[in-house]
Structure formats: structure tokens, C-alpha cells
Amino acid sequence: MRTSPNLLDSKIPEGPLESKWTNYRSTVPLVNPANKRNLEIIIVGSGLAGASAASSLAELGYKVKVFCFQDSPRRAHSIAAQGGINAAKNYQNDGDSTYRLFYDTIKGGDYRAREGNVYRLAEVSANIIDQCVALGVPFAREYGGLLSNRSFGGTQVQRTFYAAGQTGQQLLLGAYSGLQRQVGLGTVKMYSRHEMLDVVVIDGKARGIIARNLVTGEIERHAGHAVLLCTGGYGNVFFLSTNAMGSNVTAAWKAHKKGALFGNPCFTQIHPTCIPVSGDHQSKLTLMSESLRNDGRIWVPKKAGDTRKPNEIPEEERDYYLERRYPAFGNLVPRDVASRAAKERCDAGFGVGASKMAVYLDYAAAIERYGKIQANKLNETNASKDRIIALGKDVVKEKYGNLFEMYEKITGENPYEVPMRIYPAVHYTMGGLWVDYELQTTVPGLYALGEANFSDHGANRLGASALMQGLADGYFVIPYTIGSYLNTQIREKLVSTDHAAFEEAEKSVKDTINNLINNKGSKTVDHFHKRLGKIMWDKCGMARNEQGLKEAIQEIRQLREEFWKEVRVPGSANEMNPELEKAGRVADFLELGELMCIDALNRNESCGGHFREEFQTEEGEALRDDAKYSYVAAWEYKGNGNYDLHKEDLKYERIKVSARSYK
């Protein structure tokens, strides 16, 4: 590893924080409508960022092509987001403001995000809700017909808009409807069941992609004036995560190898409330929405190794450890804090369930509280305890019913009767392709939006902020910022796909595929993926240390070598071949995993989701080192496991950087 001089220009506009975005929008060069018709934009990924960018850019007049690996753009993993989307509307009159959302996000990210980007995010958040409602997204409403809100972790206001436990689904279907409208109008051409396998770079600029048709196996060339990667995060490097089975890093990783720097790869989010692992067969982990922490109380027995059933443990023998340690925020501390606290209790021997790697999320108190309120509403002053419980269950069912049902299907236990067992799981990656204020990577013409970029969440993302960022980038940022590049491209004809760079990129893609198919080794792709996941979880997961990270780097290198010798991919390249798709993705994870460990090893501090055991306070809280590490680590690929580090210093002009406390 070498450290290079700072070559990164974040392009944050000058001037006061509140007017940066307004001034930028008023001065950014425009592309006239006649020229827009001649400019083609390739968008990879059809989740919230990709779908919203595609419809917005097509509405402006650009020609757009969208690629997704699923059978329909509506299936992108944004669909699985449960709890909600933040916006600084202050509809609840509880003191919310753009500044407060900005402040909460910077603090939640443990002071490792850019002020300029985050302020813009908070500014456009209110427009997102307006846009979604106009598109017919059925958010939850109050009896007066106006929108309802709830709380999420790391905030003391109610600014989260939601649609039961299916907010991501409703937002994505809204964005998808806008996308399909453009498909119908012929302004967007949709390529479903296609996977991007390389970016084509000519004279330093992104000019197209190589994609594989997943039905026929055909390798296709597509040229564009700009390429937008909206391909989500890389949590599946851990094998087990809350991501969809197909979620992968391939598009971002190929871009990285073509010159796009990768920012803060070690910043991963471990979500505190997921259904615990039940056995070796497990293929993925399921999240129980953070919104459950609005009403649920998290506890473990006060006695280590207590084997009694939860309902047999009396109140005074329970340790509500989040309420005990963090009285100001209680069960609604941010995710990184809640996850570490659960791990601490389980490691200390207080865990519950068969594996002892779980804590309780208990709804008994909430059911009783809601039951009493409901009984009062119904004028049932002498309601029996059973009646109150029954009424309370109905209220809880309306708020969280689908989550409770999902829990029961997976575990076979009824969470209305016994507390849920939960444990942290990999959920989101704050790291991603480094982008400037315009969402452009270090390769001109190549952009990264949504979870695929690194930009807004620092070292820890707050709940309900991923949906906000994906839609902000797609609806309200990229339509403006892309003009700053495309106005310089109006004289450029679309590059011919016969260009030597396309030829070369296609050949390299085909060579990789043929290597995988012809390898005929003895072990399956999943075999390697599971081993990689275990290394990452044990040594680059919720807690990391120098020795473990150094070991992990060696182990991953060996595993990678073994993969290329021993992997077996059945079938051929010229047909639908899911094993081949997986193999290509795991090959990329095997490289990314090493970079994550290198990044974690470099960052000799603890911040947000990155917890280095050597750097903690006496109470076990993360200990930052602002003097040395107040920067974005952006890694440049140098081939064969070599990377150069570029640092983007973080400057805080408005916020006073201080220890992050939720006590």
C-alpha cells in the first residue's frame, strides 16, 4: 500500500452551507433540449436510485437505457426496505428542520460524511415526499387524511414517512411506475435479465458497457455518453446478509478496476434487529424493521446462562441494557451502537435462545400500553387484562403485522405471545465508489448513485435514510449535475461499438467466463462464498483488530487462489446459467473483501460501524481519532491486490465535531 498525494476534488460549491445547492443549480451549465435528444445515458440498476434517475432524465429528453439482472425492474432490492423514509417536513410540529436532519445525519455518521452533500440531502428530502405522493405512493395517513410519521434511531423527532412495513416496496413501485411510463413512451429502453460485466473507458472517459444477456448468454456492447451505476451495496461479501441473493458488487468493482476510486470500503452497517441464524443451511438473514424499536423493548436476563423461558423471568431480573446504558435515546440508539451492545451482552454470556447468540425484542409492554389507550377510546373503563391485551394486539398488528407474520413463518414462534429473538446482521454498506458533489466518480462520465456511492452516511447510516438518499440522487441531484459534464459532450457522436476499447473489454469478459466454465474444479461457488463470508464476519465484522485483519488478508488471498484452481461451474456460457452468474460475482467479492480489510487495517480508530477493538473508551464506546483520520479513504486499484490510498480531508465549517453521545 502506498499513500498518494490528494488528487481528489470534491467540487463542493463555495459559499454558505444553506445556499451551496441553490447557487449550484442556478449556475450549472445546461444542455438545450435539442442536444439532449442526441445524448444517450446508460443506467445500471433499477432500484430507487436507478429507476428515479431513469424516469427523471428521460423526462428531460435524454435517451436512456436501463439494465437490471432481475426479470423486471420492479424487483430491485430497494423493494425490501421496510421501515420508512426520512424527510424534514416538520409536519409533527416537533422542532424538525433541514438543519436538524443534516445535523442528525452527520452525527449519526460519526463525523465522517461531507457537510455539503448531507445538507443538500436534507434540503431535497421534503421534495421527495411530495414527488412520491404525486406518483400515488400510499403512505400511512392519520384520520384527518394527512400523512403520518414515526421515529427511527438516532433522532428525537418524528420525521419518518412509511407504508406499514413495506415502505421500500411502495416507493420502488412508485419509481417503477414512472420508469414504465417512459418505457411506454419509448424514451427508456429496458434491458431486464442483463448483467453489466465491464465499463468501457476511452481516452479516460466512460463510453459504454459490456453486458451479458442472462437468458441467452450473449455478450452485448452498449455505447453511451455517460454511465450511471445505481447498483446498490456489497453486503453479500459476508455471504449471509439481509441483501437479496443476487445483490453484488460486480458493476462497482469493474468500474473500480477501470479507474474509479473506492471510498471507505470498510464502513459496513450491521443492523441490530435481524432474525438469528438457525443453521448451516441458511442462505440469507431477514431483517426485522428498526421501526420495531419504537415500541419494542430489548433485554437479556440479568443472570448469565439463564435457561428459563422469557415469560418466566420476572421484570426485576431482566436487563434492558439499551435503556440502562443510553437513557436519552434508549431503544432508539443508532444501529451501530445497538448492534455492538447486543454483541457485548452475548459475548459476555447473557445471550438467549438455543445458540445463545440472540437477545429479546419484547412487545408485551407495548401491547398492554396500546390496549389501555384503545380501551379508553372505546370507553371500556373496566376492561379486563385479557381484553386489554387483545385490543393491544390489534393495534400492534395494524402497525407491524406483516413483520410479525414474517417472523412467525421463519421461526415458527408467535411473537405476540413470546418475545422475538434477534441478533445483528450485515445490512448496508456506507462505503462505495468515491464520487464528488456531482455524483461523478474519478472516471469522467461515470457516475454512482444511491448505496453504490460512498457519499452521505459517513461511518454509519441512520435508519430510513437509504431510501431518502437513493431517491434524492435519482430525482433531484443527477438531473442537474449531469449537465455539467454532458454540456461538454454535445459535439461528441456516440462512440461506435466497433471501437477497439469495446473489442478489448468484450474479450476480457469472455476470457473470464471461459476460465470459470472450463475450470472444472471440485468445489461449488457457494462453498467459496461461505468461506469468504466467515472470514469477513469473524475478522472484519462488528469488531476488528489489527491481528485479525492481517490474518484475514492472507486468508482471502489464499482463498482467491484456491477459487481459481478449484471452482466448478456447471453448464455452458451460452445459456441461462445461474451458477456462472454467481461465480463471477464471488470472484469480485474475493477481491473486494481484501480491500475492505486493508481499509479497516489502515483506519486506526473506531468510528460508526467500524469498530477497532484497540480503540475504545473505558465504557466500550467507539473512540475516534479526528486528528489523524478525519478523511475519506479513497483507494485506487493498481492491479494484483495493490492499492494506493488517496485522502479527501473532511472539513467541518458548520458543525462542531465532538464525541458522539446518545447517553
Next chain:
Amino acid sequence: MNLTLKIWRQKNSKEAGNFHTYQVPDISPDMSFLEMFDVLNERLIEKGEEPIAFDHDCREGICGMCSMYINGQPHGPWKGTTTCQLHMRAFKDGDTITVEPWRAKAFPVIKDLVVDRSAFDKIQAAGGFISVNTGNAQDANNIPVPKDDADKAFAAAACIGCGACVAACKNSSAMLYVSAKVSQFALLPQGRVERTERVLNMVREMDVQGFGNCTNTGSCEAECPKEISLENIATMNREYLMANLKK
């Protein structure tokens, strides 16, 4: 658990398919149905055989990608449950389980259990939207919506587009799917502006795509993993009638 699986194998859309029988021992009742398939596929690859292709992604019952017809029921025996959320405790040791792809003219088989559902996207592109460009919206609370209407619109919008309704229907009708979208927008003030065009265009495209007619057997509702209500079909029929009267 030890199981016998009879699974539809079909190399591609052109060749004919048939059932293959597999013995699948040592399955845990805690596995999901798709995890059982993962185990079977790992064993097939280790034996040098071709694994079974099937669609799946989120494995949380929300993306709508999984699509198996299990023992004669789309998504198998549990009510209101997708294949990915179906768990093996739904079966008994020694059971024989038959697994087929969705069968419908509008959903041609691509390979094994994978079908092409792009017809659904085409119906959406014909009218399943509100024509509002980014940046035009007024403040969200300027459009109050009665809670009851909002709740009903949400219940309709919960459709995951998996196609179980089509697979369950003897006519391969897509009425439940299409009506869910038509109802969602018909219930909301934002959606009413385009209601006439929307229902006419979506129904026309549904016919073009080769879906069958609705004969009110209700099997779509019974098999829908998200329990989308038949009332939506009644709403759509009303919308369609009104639209035709206006035309």
C-alpha cells in the same frame, strides 16, 4: 426429513420438458423451501449434474421473483406465503413434492422453473402510472386522502407482481394483477385524473399479451401470497364500464 421431489426440467424455451425425480435426504424442517433447493443443487453440482434453474432474489417475500407451482398450488400449501417464505415444516418426512413452473401462454418457460413474466411490465407501461414529471409536485399534505381510502389503496398496492394469480387461474387471467393497480390509483385523488385512459389501456394491453378472461372462480385471490382482494376486480370492472360509457 427425507423427501422425493418431482421437478420439471426443461433445457430452454424451444425444447420439450419433462419431470425428473430426485431423492432429497437430510432436510431440516427449519429450512425454507428455496434453501432445500439450494441443498439439492449443491448435491447435483457435486455429482456433475446440472442444477435446477429457478427464480428467486430477496427471499423475504417481497420482490415477487420466486415462482414455483408446488403440489398443484402456486407458492405451495401455506396461505398468504411466497415460495421463499414457505418452510419445510409444512411437509412431512417421506413426502413426495411435485414442482412445476407457472403455466400460462403469456408466461413462456425460459428454463426449468424460470418463466418470462415481462408481459406484466408491458401492462404497466401501457397505463399503470400517474403522469407526473419530477419536480412538479405540490406539498404532499395539500392532497388529503381519507385514511380508509389510503389503507385500501395500500392493500391493493401490496401486490408483488409474482404472477401466482395467473398461474392459479384456469383461464390464465391477469385480472387480479391488473385490477390491483387500477384500484390503487382509482382510490386516490392523484390517480383519478387519468382513470379513463388508464383502465382502457391496461385492459387492452392485457388482452394483447395473451392473458385469458376472468370467469370469477376466485382462485387468484385464494392463492395470492399477498392476499390481494377480489374486490379489486369489481372495482376495475366498474372503472372499465364507466370508461367505456365516457368514450
